[in-house]
Amino acid sequence: MHHRTLAAPSLPFPQRPALACLSWLMVGALCLGWPQPAQARSTPAEKSEPKVEKAEKAEKPSSDKTATQARDDGKEEGAAENLGVLRQRLAQRLATRPDPAPAPSGKAETRAETKAEPRASKRAEPKSHGGELHWAYEGEGGPEHWGDLKPEYRLCASGKRQSPIDIRDGIRVDLEKIQFDYQPSGFAVLDNGHTIQVNLAPGNSLQVMGRRYELLQFHFHRPSEERINGRQFDMVAHLVHKDADGRLAVVAVLLERGRDQPLVQTVWNNLPLEKGEALPAPGQMDLNQLLPEDRGYYTYMGSLTTPPCSEGVLWMVMRQPVQLSASQLNIFGRLYPMNARPVQAGSGRLIKESQ
Numbered sequence: 001m002h003h004r005t006l007a008a009p010s011l012p013f014p015q016r017p018a019l020a021c022l023s024w025l026m027v028g029a030l031c032l033g034w035p036q037p038a039q040a041r042s043t044p045a046e047k048s049e050p051k052v053e054k055a056e057k058a059e060k061p062s063s064d065k066t067a068t069q070a071r072d073d074g075k076e077e078g079a080a081e082n083l084g085v086l087r088q089r090l091a092q093r094l095a096t097r098p099d100p101a102p103a104p105s106g107k108a109e110t111r112a113e114t115k116a117e118p119r120a121s122k123r124a125e126p127k128s129h130g131g132e133l134h135w136a137y138e139g140e141g142g143p144e145h146w147g148d149l150k151p152e153y154r155l156c157a158s159g160k161r162q163s164p165i166d167i168r169d170g171i172r173v174d175l176e177k178i179q180f181d182y183q184p185s186g187f188a189v190l191d192n193g194h195t196i197q198v199n200l201a202p203g204n205s206l207q208v209m210g211r212r213y214e215l216l217q218f219h220f221h222r223p224s225e226e227r228i229n230g231r232q233f234d235m236v237a238h239l240v241h242k243d244a245d246g247r248l249a250v251v252a253v254l255l256e257r258g259r260d261q262p263l264v265q266t267v268w269n270n271l272p273l274e275k276g277e278a279l280p281a282p283g284q285m286d287l288n289q290l291l292p293e294d295r296g297y298y299t300y301m302g303s304l305t306t307p308p309c310s311e312g313v314l315w316m317v318m319r320q321p322v323q324l325s326a327s328q329l330n331i332f333g334r335l336y337p338m339n340a341r342p343v344q345a346g347s348g349r350l351i352k353e354s355q
């Protein structure tokens with residue numbers, strides 16, 4: 001893999017140019033004009049995916065870098081000339097950050113859940129483009145056919161650890177707390193033809209079972225894909241994380257009708273007018289605003305809920321739903337009235353639940 005090339009040897013920063021730039025953003029300085037929409041939007045997501053991957057890997061080593069360090073880096077000679085380059089790269093990265101990136105197997109096709117399909121006709125029936133049928137939530141490209149659409153989607157039909165599931169009969173145990181380490185971050189909003197997805201700048205992660213997973217993106221389904229004892233919720237947000245070995249962990253936050261949800265509103269405020277183009281938003285968002293007060297959760301091993309349905313995904317479904325308003329629900333419903341995969345067989349999988 002060519003993961004490390006974004007570490008750009010020509011740059012004067014000894015470490016992590018993109019994060020340094022981000023840190024500056026946090027102290028309100030220097031990264032003026034970032035991100036550059038024109039630049040970012042002109043980059044088709046699929047083409048630039050390799051670059052994105054490089055960025056993720058290259059930036060990992062210094063995730064604990066402080067804003068002070070970053071500012072010091074900036075004082076180095078030649079830093080100013082490179083700001084433009086850094087801004088561009090960061091904007092590109094935000095604009096194209098892939099979804100459930102490589103699955104545990106590391107195969108490229110496992111990135112599909114977030115892969116933008118700029119020309120896919122989103123709300124209409126799936127259509128053939130040059131003979132290829134796109135996956136969808138109904139019709140010929142619907143969930144019951146996903147496994148037949150492409151060889152690399154076959155797990156969607158044959159997998160025995162698929163998601164979503166109806167969560168019931170879990171064992172109640174002392175589940176360790178998920179340690180969320182989220183902070184205000186830059187973001188870009190993408191309508192990828194299957195959902196609304198928010199790509200996050202680096203710096204958000206969670207720790208559980210001895211592993212640290214970085215948050216890549218989150219997106220929505222309506223209604224919720226997962227059920228709790230048979231009950232389906234109005235919507236769900238899936239927060240997709242990946243650890244250094246490429247393992248995926250998804251936190252599901254169930255959403256039900258009630259009060260306004262400030263973070264959801266921030267996303268809706270920044271909806272792009274065009275599909276397939278991630279729109280870098282001004283300002284930042286703090287994912288802590290989306291988490292429920294009660295951090296109890298259900299956990300089980302499952303899969304991506306979209307083709308290629310890769311397995312080996314650690315699911316953590318927050319038990320307490322979060323509210324969003326009826327009008328917020330309706331806004332998403334205008335775009336995606338139904339984008340939930342049906343529940344899959346539990347097949348004897350163990351489900352654990354917080355006490």
Ligand SMILES: [Zn+2]
Nearest residue numbers: 219221238305
């Ligand atoms: Zn999802």
